Amino acid sequence: MVVSARLAVEDLAFGYGERTVGAGVGFAVAAGEVLCLLGPNGGGKTTLFKTILGLLPPRGGRIRVDGEDVGGWNPRRRALAFGYVPQAGAGQFPFSVSEMVLMGRTAHRGPFAAPSAADHAAAGAALERLGIPHLAGRDWLRISGGERQLALIARALAQAPRVLVLDEPTASLDFGNQLRVLEQVRRLADEGGLAVVFSTHHPEQAFAVADRVALLHDGRLARFGPPVEVITPEMMREVYGAEVDVLPVGDTGMRVCVPRGLHPRG
């Protein structure tokens, strides 16, 4: 066990009912670190997230937060420790944006208590931090997908978790909003000391914001390490069955992944 890890996943097996989706998965994320979870469709990313969040029981192994096994924790303790940002579907919530963000504070108060001044302050501060205070009074159903995604991150921030899990936070976002969301992901780790784990189908995003990459393939942790070591043409061929060039962008540290078939010729 890595004692300094904020989140430690140890020899975890996970799945549904009788079906094991993944096994032997272990990695650690320190406070202030961002981990990017990659893997093909059906590779088990969402199932792993559900297990980390306590929505599915582990089939083996354990999950620790700051060294403590979360296995015996009640839902309230989990809700205080783990923030979750799901994909931003419109949902059916007849609430304002600020009401949605306030819901992030639920675990901090008694079951029937009204939000306190501190809850309102935390929600307001989270909206400010995400740069969307102007959305506070807007109807959840009448804002854009990108605005909703930023508001869901604000909700998780208001919750003040130690570990933040984001399931494909940039899916269906335009280019500008993808960058905005990724920037916030990095800031939450850098300034808030959170351990952040996010999944994506865009490996380049790992170069932009992640300290490490975990690659789930065939129910195993196929690779775990810095983006530059994990995201290689050999890995792309092996895991995605695709011929992909991984090219540095000047001296920025960024790399782009270019499917060869789309290379300009001549």
Ligand SMILES: Nc1ncnc2c1ncn2[C@@H]1O[C@H](COP(=O)(O)OP(=O)(O)OP(=O)(O)O)[C@@H](O)[C@H]1O
């Ligand atoms: N509720 C469920 N019951 C049983 N099996 C499921 C359930 N949900 C998903 N699965 C199966 O578990 C496996 C892993 O699915 P999972 O959703 O975790 O993959 P993923 O990596 O998140 O995929 P994607 O990138 O397509 O979102 C798949 O084979 C899937 O068919």
